[in-house]
Amino acid sequence: MSAVNLFPRNELLPWLVSAQSAPYLSRPPYARTEIFNNLVTYLVRLRRDGTLNDADFNELIKMISATFMEAEISDRVDGVLDRALKKALPDVPGWKFP
Template sequence: MSAAIHALNGNRSPFPLPPVSRPKFHGSEYSHVRVEGFNSLVKYLARLRRDGTISEDDFNALVKMASASFVEVEVSNRIDNILGSKALNKALNDQLLRLWG
């Protein structure tokens, strides 16, 4: 594994990436931030490839890793949002039933 891949794995990237923890603002806004971060990463990797800093194999491996990570976080957050919404609706319905019961 090259130094570029080790650097990405070690989270020593030269550009800011959005945090993995849940944000304090709406999910769709955070999703947009992640998309922008992913696009910035791919552009940066493409520039490194054009400049000859990383090889074609390293470029492909890094883009594959970044894509897999991006998709994993997006799917996980969407599932969490759906489950969270259902749990909130159930809790609200339970409270309303107690008030009316």
């Protein structure tokens, strides 16, 4: 099971879900990295304040790291497949490849 599916999409991680559900071309390429860095910074602050213990902090860092890596790899694979399909499929008049 993927780390993304551990939480209901609209309850615990709304800022992360909104970044992932935005249209591909409407967000800058560094947006996901910026969200990841901000979230790690926030978790570090919670750990320093004593709000999170070591076990919870480690689990959350693993979870958001897995989510980030899954999304990055998925985007790269999608890009490679899109380029391969554009090369392999002939142009059909009146139809544009998305």
